[in-house]
Each structure stands twice: as structure tokens, then as C-alpha cells.
Amino acid sequence: MKNMVYIQSGGPTSVINTSFYGAVREAQRHPDQIDHIYGSQNGIEGLIDDYLIDIGQEDDEQIELLLQTPGSILGTTRRKLPKDINDPIYGKIIENLKKHEIKYVFVNGGNDSMDTCYKLSLLVKQLGLDFVVIGVPKTIDNDLAATDHSLGFPSCAKFVVNTVNELIKDACCFKVGKVHIVEIMGRDAGWLTAAPDVLPEENRPHLFYLPENKFDLDQFLKDVKEVYAREGYAMVCISEGIQFPRDMSNVRVDGFGHAQLGGAASDLCRIVEDKLNLPTRAVELSLTQRACPAFISLVDREEAIKTGEIAVKSALEGVTGKMIVFKRVSQNPYKIEYELADLSKVANAVSLIPQSMMKDATRMDESYRQYIRPLINGEVTLKCKDGIALVSNFKRVRV
Amino acid sequence: MKNMVYIQSGGPTSVINTSFYGAVREAQRHPDQIDHIYGSQNGIEGLIDDYLIDIGQEDDEQIELLLQTPGSILGTTRRKLPKDINDPIYGKIIENLKKHEIKYVFVNGGNDSMDTCYKLSLLVKQLGLDFVVIGVPKTIDNDLAATDHSLGFPSCAKFVVNTVNELIKDACCFKVGKVHIVEIMGRDAGWLTAAPDVLPEENRPHLFYLPENKFDLDQFLKDVKEVYAREGYAMVCISEGIQFPRDMSNVRVDGFGHAQLGGAASDLCRIVEDKLNLPTRAVELSLTQRACPAFISLVDREEAIKTGEIAVKSALEGVTGKMIVFKRVSQNPYKIEYELADLSKVANAVSLIPQSMMKDATRMDESYRQYIRPLINGEVTLKCKDGIALVSNFKRVRV
Numbered sequence: 001m002k003n004m005v006y007i008q009s010g011g012p013t014s015v016i017n018t019s020f021y022g023a024v025r026e027a028q029r030h031p032d033q034i035d036h037i038y039g040s041q042n043g044i045e046g047l048i049d050d051y052l053i054d055i056g057q058e059d060d061e062q063i064e065l066l067l068q069t070p071g072s073i074l075g076t077t078r079r080k081l082p083k084d085i086n087d088p089i090y091g092k093i094i095e096n097l098k099k100h101e102i103k104y105v106f107v108n109g110g111n112d113s114m115d116t117c118y119k120l121s122l123l124v125k126q127l128g129l130d131f132v133v134i135g136v137p138k139t140i141d142n143d144l145a146a147t148d149h150s151l152g153f154p155s156c157a158k159f160v161v162n163t164v165n166e167l168i169k170d171a172c173c174f175k176v177g178k179v180h181i182v183e184i185m186g187r188d189a190g191w192l193t194a195a196p197d198v199l200p201e202e203n204r205p206h207l208f209y210l211p212e213n214k215f216d217l218d219q220f221l222k223d224v225k226e227v228y229a230r231e232g233y234a235m236v237c238i239s240e241g242i243q244f245p246r247d248m249s250n251v252r253v254d255g256f257g258h259a260q261l262g263g264a265a266s267d268l269c270r271i272v273e274d275k276l277n278l279p280t281r282a283v284e285l286s287l288t289q290r291a292c293p294a295f296i297s298l299v300d301r302e303e304a305i306k307t308g309e310i311a312v313k314s315a316l317e318g319v320t321g322k323m324i325v326f327k328r329v330s331q332n333p334y335k336i337e338y339e340l341a342d343l344s345k346v347a348n349a350v351s352l353i354p355q356s357m358m359k360d361a362t363r364m365d366e367s368y369r370q371y372i373r374p375l376i377n378g379e380v381t382l383k384c385k386d387g388i389a390l391v392s393n394f395k396r397v398r399v
Numbered sequence: 400m401k402n403m404v405y406i407q408s409g410g411p412t413s414v415i416n417t418s419f420y421g422a423v424r425e426a427q428r429h430p431d432q433i434d435h436i437y438g439s440q441n442g443i444e445g446l447i448d449d450y451l452i453d454i455g456q457e458d459d460e461q462i463e464l465l466l467q468t469p470g471s472i473l474g475t476t477r478r479k480l481p482k483d484i485n486d487p488i489y490g491k492i493i494e495n496l497k498k499h500e501i502k503y504v505f506v507n508g509g510n511d512s513m514d515t516c517y518k519l520s521l522l523v524k525q526l527g528l529d530f531v532v533i534g535v536p537k538t539i540d541n542d543l544a545a546t547d548h549s550l551g552f553p554s555c556a557k558f559v560v561n562t563v564n565e566l567i568k569d570a571c572c573f574k575v576g577k578v579h580i581v582e583i584m585g586r587d588a589g590w591l592t593a594a595p596d597v598l599p600e601e602n603r604p605h606l607f608y609l610p611e612n613k614f615d616l617d618q619f620l621k622d623v624k625e626v627y628a629r630e631g632y633a634m635v636c637i638s639e640g641i642q643f644p645r646d647m648s649n650v651r652v653d654g655f656g657h658a659q660l661g662g663a664a665s666d667l668c669r670i671v672e673d674k675l676n677l678p679t680r681a682v683e684l685s686l687t688q689r690a691c692p693a694f695i696s697l698v699d700r701e702e703a704i705k706t707g708e709i710a711v712k713s714a715l716e717g718v719t720g721k722m723i724v725f726k727r728v729s730q731n732p733y734k735i736e737y738e739l740a741d742l743s744k745v746a747n748a749v750s751l752i753p754q755s756m757m758k759d760a761t762r763m764d765e766s767y768r769q770y771i772r773p774l775i776n777g778e779v780t781l782k783c784k785d786g787i788a789l790v791s792n793f794k795r796v797r798v
Contacts, residue, residue: 008572012568012569012572042572042573042574045574069568070564070565070568070569071565071567071568071569071570071571071572072572073572074572075572075573075574076572076573077573077574078573158786161786161787162692162693162786162787162788163687163691165469165787165788165790166469166470166687166690166691166692167686167687168470169411169468169469169470169690169790170411170469170470170686170689170690171470172470173407173411173441173470173471173472173473173474173475174441174474174475174476174477175441175444175474175476180686198785198787199787200787202792203790203792262681263665266662266665281685281686282661282685283685283686283687284683284685285687286680286681286682286683287566287569287579287680287682288562288565288566288682288684288687290569291565291568291569292562292565293561293565294561294693294694295693297786373785373786376785376786376787377785377786378786379780379781379783379786381778381780382778384778386597386772386775386776387557387560387561387696387772387775387776387777387778388560388561388564388597388598388599388775389561389564391564391568391602393601393602
């Protein structure tokens, strides 16, 4: 039993394949302890269906391109494991782990995926099996508990900040301005939506509406009207997760049981036009925000590689039932330490923006800006061919 | 009369401020012939309202940042000049040109703006005045006549190609795929929408729907169903301008009299869910596509600078009533020559994708790929601070 399997779970990020890269490179440095590096096809599904691919068969050049490849190279899933640990699904997972002589299991994901990871670790413990299970933090929403931030969030925030900066320049170049409403990802937490507040004051959005605060439609209309009257246009950032009365009859539900969000900006624009008679423009950043290689933050990349490495090192030391977390030990210069947190503390918990980081209901405090500023720092140079950023294409040799 | 005025018109592009940069730098090389460089605030409106700003008052560092500044630094407009050349508006324009001792007028814009430019040049000729009027081509839609391509299109296409590449990697990493419909700018012409067809075959979208072809909803549903059955997901690129039966009651109209488009992808997704019962995801690239500095194509940047320079040189030689156009004289290596075309041939004409560049109703021919490939080539390095691309902020000293 000297093999490892790596699982990517939940939505992709710009660096989801980068932490995988770090883990692969570290594992390759320990051929005495790890024979084969496997990837589980489509998250935990691969371990249920016995669909693993052999990373050892991939070309080194394709491994290197993981650093700038969007999407989840191994495939991902939003499937949630059953609560009952005696469910036959767990039997299948254990059977396949044994079959492939796997000792080390890595689960890279967000809140829901850490629940998968936690359940696996409990099962292993309960059955007295000799597997180790380690969590690698990932979520653009940045709502994982017990860590300063999550991998993927910094790059996504960098995309959002730079894109809103661009939209502001676009918005304010017309004589008759519009009410621009930008819809940014974030179901329960507004970390991403608030990010453009780090822009220099002269290019900063006017209003932010986060899921942390109760959304009051009348107050929203009052705010927008006031800004438009003063500035001649308005730049408003909203989280996709804000709640207001709207037709949700067409909304779909994903595998984790969450509604597929989107359309809030369009709906609010319609309300603004109706109630305030102002011209509007809705921009939903949608899937483009979560994995754009051009906006990978160098800090995010370096931390992702390091996290993958530490996950493997920890596993080799026998650590199990833990997720790698970041502790910020210095703000200026920015410095983090890598620690291990119990999965029980992470699974299904949610970290929201504290009220102390908000100036008021629609603006952020300087402490939020200090928090986010170092995270989005540093640019990467992409390998391109004919103007197109190269992506890794795996052979996917099934074992 | 030794001053010049520069006008930015219509929607911004990634390089709209770059051709302005080229013109400013060239003008600065001729202090004997050009005393003052003025910018017209909000397009032709500045000349009507007597609102000009003195570019000579701006810091050199801010001029340099024009190369990566989105939006139109001078402000823009969609106002169309009246047909009747005896309208008092023309009197105001001439009065202000005389007042500020302007000899050289540059209009940077697309089809509608070249109409403004053409009308101005006619008026000048008719009145026997000593102004020269030169057009600088710009439109992300790439539908300007008489030129191989238009400034801004290459960078926007580069954004679209790279973003769709990212979306494909995102789309195909789930076990149960979706029908992804990406809505791309383009009212009458599909140049931008078709751009992702240059992606390597394994990462290429499956279907393209362009305004050049009549959109048949039944055929669309048949196509989508077939691709989904074969691939397990579908990546579909549509132009915002495609026509199909939908509720347009909420649609707004801009200053040029065109409907503000958008929402076609959402509407089509709803139809796909209803008729085919497949999961969908609509992504509308919206305003983010047209001026993202991170995707400026080096070719576009270099051509924009050169075009601005040539516009000024031509004006100094007394050329008037012309727009700078590009003639592709070599494909490999890519090489263009700069020529001058009569504004009468450009104003309000539209260049569509020829049928010879389409393989069939939903895919492009290799000749289209050869056309677009060199245009999106070459990356730029942005000047950033704290992870944010710097933008030019003008003092805007009014004269």
C-alpha cells in the first residue's frame, strides 16, 4: 500500500490545478514512499466507480502546464456523500482504495468537499484502516473556516478587482451615465464582491451589497438614486447570493443541494428602471471570474504549490483528518504560516466577513482592504501560443 | 490655426486610448506645425458644447498609461449628427473649431462615428474651410468596410478566445455536463463570436451562431441535442445580434438608435431547458470583453500606435476626408500596409463575414482561422501596483 490518490471537488478555481501540481511534484520527490500517483476522475465519483487515472503516464510538459490550466484537470463533482456511514457507497470507496493499494488520500475542495473529506476520515478511523486523509483548502468564495483565506480566492478577487476597474472606466466615459450592477459570485459570503473596494478611491465602486447584510430593496433604491444624482452614473457590486423578492421559479439546484444562482443583477436593473426611471446595465461575471489564468495572483500560485507540497509531506508523516490552513503572522510584509486544522472544525462551517471589516451597510472598512491587498499581489506570465494561453491536456490513462 | 482636436466616439475598446496615444506622441514631434493638442470631451459633444481639454497639461506618465487604460479617456458619445448639413449644430461645431484655432480634426470610431466624420468633412469642403478631417478606425465588431480589420477587434477577439478556452475547461470537468451558451458582442457581424474557432480542435466550441446566417430555432435545438448526446456537454457561441422570437419589450435604445442587446443566451438557455430538458448555463461576456487590458494583443497595440501616428502625419500633409485602413499584403509572415480610404466608402457601410469563411451554418472555415490567427498574437505586460493594472487619470484642464 504505497500509492496516493488526489481528488478535486466542487467548482474550479484558477489555482485548483496548481495545488495538485504541488502535490504531484512533492510526491515525485519521494519515490521510496509513494509508488503511484493517481487522480480520481470527477472527484469522489472516481473512487466510487473505480475510475482512477495514472498521473505517472502524463508528460512532464503537461504537468508543468497545470500551473495555468483552468477547470479541474481530474474532473470534479458536487456529489455529497450520504450521512449514514454504513451506506454501501462507503464500502465501494474502501474497496477501491484497497484494490489500488492506496494509502494517501487528498481531497481538494471547499466546505461541502471538506465534509466528504471529514466523513472519509471518520470512516477510516472507525474501521481502523491504515489510510490517511488530508484536506487541501479551495474555494473562490473564501468562506472556509479556520483559515486566513482559501486557495483560489486571491486570484478570483484579482480578476474581480481588475474587471470592475475596467468597467468603471467604461461606465464613466459616457455623458449620460447608467446604473451598472455587477453580479459577483458568493452565495453566503461577500468576500469576492467586496474586493473592488481596494481600488484607489477615485476609481472605486460606489455601493456594495453583500449576503452578510440583510438586503433592503427600498434602501437600495434610495442609495442608487442618491449616487446617480451625485455622480452621473453608479457602479454597484452585488453578491449573487443577496436575497430580494424575485421570481425564482426557473432556478436549478446543484448536486450539493444549492440553487444555481445568477440573474440577480438583471432583475435589480429591471427594478431600477421601473422605479427610478434610470438607464441600467447588468453585468454578471458568471463563470469567467473563477478560473481566468491571466489574473492568477502570484501569492495564490505560490501558496497553492506550497500547500500541495505540505499536504503530501504531512501525509507521509502520518497526519490524517486535517486540512492545511493559513495563519497570517505578519501584515507588512505579508507572511503566513501553514498549519493543520481538524476537519471537524472545517466541514460545513462558513466564514463570513466580520462586521468590523465593514464601514457601513454598503462600504468596506480599511481593515478589509488591508486584509485583501497582499493576497491579489503579483502577476504571472502565461505560456502562450498564437495568442492563446496553453492548457494542459491529459492522456488520462485509466488504472 | 495650428491646433488639433481628437475625438473618441462610440463604444470603448482595449486600444482606443492607444491610437490616441500614437496621435499625441506624433503631434508632439511637430511643435512647429501643431501648437496645442486638444481632446473633445464626450466625442462630438465637446465640439458642440465647447468643452475641450488641453492634453498638453497632462503628466507624461499619465499619457504613457494610455497604452493600458480601458474606457475612452476623453469620454465618448453615441450621438448622431443630423442629416441636414444646415442644422445649427454644425454652425456651433465650426464656430468652436474657429474659436480654438483648430486645423486638424481626428475622429476615432466605428461605422456610426465615421458617418459623423464624413459629415464634418463634407461640411468643411462645402464651406471652403481650411480644416482637415481624418478618421481613425475602431470597432470591436470588426464590421468597418474598406479595411482588413479594425483597431480593438484583435484584442477583444483575444479576450473572447481565451475566455471561451477557459469556459470549455470549466464546462467539461463535470460528470454531468451542461449546455453552455456564451453570448458575445456583435450586432450585425459575427467576427467576434466566431473567434474561438481558432482554438485547438480538442478545445474548440461545438457550435457558432452568427448574425450573418438566419437563425432557425428548430435547427438550433436539433444541433444542441446532437452535440450534447455525443459529447456529454455543449459549448455554444452566439452573437448578441442573432434574431429569434423573444420578449423584447424591456429593450432599451442607445443614442445611435440601436437596441441595447443582451439576454439572448439566457433566453435560449430557458428554451433549451424547456424543449430538451437539459441543464444549461448562460454566460454573457457583456462589457467585460471590450476593454480588458490583460488581453491586449501586441499586434493590435502596435497597429493602434502606428495608426495614430499616420493619422497625424497625413493631416499635416493636408489629407482630408479619409480614414486610415489596413491592407493585408502578406499572410505568413503577417504584414499589413496602411492606406487611406474615402470616408464616403466607410460611413455607415457594414462588413460581414463572407460565406467563404464559413464551413457550414455552425462552423468556420480554415480561411477564417488564418485571417484571425495573426491578429490576436503577442502578449503585453501591464504596469501594476498592488495587483491592480494602473489606469491613466487625466486632470482634464478645460480650455
